[in-house]
Amino acid sequence: MANSRSGDSMLERFVRILSAFDATRSSMSVSTLSRRAEVPLATTYRLVDEMARHELLSREPSGEVRLGLRLWELANRSSPAVDLRQAAMPFMEDIQSVVRQHTQLAVLKDDEVLIIERLSSRGSVVNQAKIAGRMPVHRTAMGMALLAYAPNHVQESYLARHPEAVAVVDAVSFDFRRHLAGIRKRGYASFDGRVDTDTTGLAVPVLGKHGQAIAAIGVVLPLGLENLPAIVPVLMAGARGIARAVGELPD
Amino acid sequence: MANSRSGDSMLERFVRILSAFDATRSSMSVSTLSRRAEVPLATTYRLVDEMARHELLSREPSGEVRLGLRLWELANRSSPAVDLRQAAMPFMEDIQSVVRQHTQLAVLKDDEVLIIERLSSRGSVVNQAKIAGRMPVHRTAMGMALLAYAPNHVQESYLARHPEAVAVVDAVSFDFRRHLAGIRKRGYASFDGRVDTDTTGLAVPVLGKHGQAIAAIGVVLPLGLENLPAIVPVLMAGARGIARAVGELPD
Structure with a gap:
């Protein structure tokens, strides 16, 4: 060169x-x-x-x-991001037709959340996520879903590089590793008002063959929505559909 | 260099x-x-x-x-294609929720149709269009909608470079310029089975301030669908919405 x-x-x-x-x-x-x-x-x-x-x-x-x-x-005519996005779109549209706010697809990249796709309805709540934009891992539901299902060495090196992460969820005392274990136990991550104070984020991992997150799908909703718990299974079913569409689950 | x-x-x-x-x-x-x-x-x-x-x-x-x-x-984080696509998405989703097949957004580029976005339902008809892929102008409804609303000099230079275009719609005798005028009169372009024999394409232009097409939106449907005429106004309304969203129509 x-x-x-x-x-x-x-x-x-x-x-x-x-x-x-x-x-x-x-x-x-x-x-x-x-x-x-x-x-x-x-x-x-x-x-x-x-x-x-x-x-x-x-x-x-x-x-x-x-x-x-x-x-x-x-x-765009040939890209891993485009392949993932194309596989995910029908499932994202189904989720979006239920939640009518924002439905997003993201991957973990360089300690950040890289937004691959975002569907939004007109009149939906404020949302900082932009396609091909990045969001902080430990301040977003998608980031936490991705990190909770990342290999252990990825989690540990993330924490080593981001000591501020352990203080973010609860200012008093907070066990970040236990929080990640809780997400794995529940199967989803949620965050109230970390990026925008009037919104809640909900996210689930799209799991690959070996149980690691290959992506996350999330929704951004108005804070205090009553049917929030009902949305989690919708996200989980969509995530399984995406995993199957990209060949990570048997047909 | x-x-x-x-x-x-x-x-x-x-x-x-x-x-x-x-x-x-x-x-x-x-x-x-x-x-x-x-x-x-x-x-x-x-x-x-x-x-x-x-x-x-x-x-x-x-x-x-x-x-x-x-x-x-x-x-993707900053591109005219992404801006257009983001403005168009809510309208495309509304159209897609009605047609449940394929809804597409395209622009004219180097005498070809460049596909910016495609929404598809699971189980919908075969469709050659790929995001960031190209399609021939005079064999697609989107291409004809784009060309019919292109400036006159663009149409003429297209015809000069593509003499095969004049023969494509009707092998016997075909006035391509009159066909373009017909599209402008009706406000939409349609094509049966030019790319895939079992499908019909319908497309309308997204018109800019000066009446030129800045993009086209189209749908690909099974051939012989009975409610075809009812879909045209849906596309036209969506195209106006997109034009407004990109600042080409007053709010």
Whole structure:
């Protein structure tokens, strides 16, 4: 790989440029892009030109640049996330038709919850989750469902890297490992108002062949909903359907 | 950009490697990848190593490579396709809850129909459309809805590049321009069994401020369904909702 004088490879700078865009910042000037990506301005101009030629970036009439449709196409026509999402969609739609709020699919990635899919009804409660966005593990029901069904070494290394996690659920005294065991015993995780104060999250793991979570499905509901306990079996049945659809359960 | 001896830039080869993956070929050996991408084997090994380091590709236990989750994340957390899709989803779900077959969202891209979203019920009819996949314009209802509401110069240049289009709807004699005018008059496009012989496609444009199609929504249904005419107004209402949600119609 051709390296710049600073030692960064072209691909490294390319990834930094893509990483500069997110849901809150979907278009920007080349100079802003250069600053956010920490790539020298002249290099950024040159890379933007070439990326635009391949439609990985596109230029708006204002001169700002954003991600190109071709990048979306290349990344989505074959991807493990898309396969999981496609298998999960019919089950998520069934759940969504019952809860009429938000139904979400996520995986554990780099100590965070990566949102793969989100279905939302018009008029549903506030919800921070964005597709391809990330959420904190120990402040979300989906994160806790994923972690509770992660291999022991994953849980332990998560706790080692996140000492703040043990204090989050109960400020007085809280046994995080016992809390994870409780989730495994009940089969679902729930959280009231950790991310948004007016909502409750409920999540169950999608279990793989060896009992580990390959994903989680969750719903975000208004706090204090009375039929909450009735929703858990709906999620569990959906999770089994997804596991079967991705070949982790026998037909 | 650093160029190889053959004159290809690194980014060019990077794009060719990503393009080698599609829905029918989501993982492959490095040597297959080298052949499909037309990138020399040694270069492919080097690029795969670096792309894997950035999680743009991932290695399977078998040694095969596939697209990485990080690529999906970068491409999806900010993209015009994702914005359109998010705005359209509640309306697509409403349509899907009525038709219970397939509901799709697409845009016109490089003389083809690029599928942005597809909702499908379990047990619904066969359907070739794949998310981020492409379909031919003049053999699909969505393609015809998009083309009928494209600017005149786009229609004319499409016809100039696709002389086969004029013969496709009726082998005897067919006025393609009159057919497009008919779609505009009716407000929707329909096609029986052009892609799959047992299905009917119905599609309407999502119209932008200036009357041009910014997208199309369509449904794929079993051929001969009796309530077909009743579905058209459902699609039209949904298309208006989507146009409003993306700011192309006043609230």
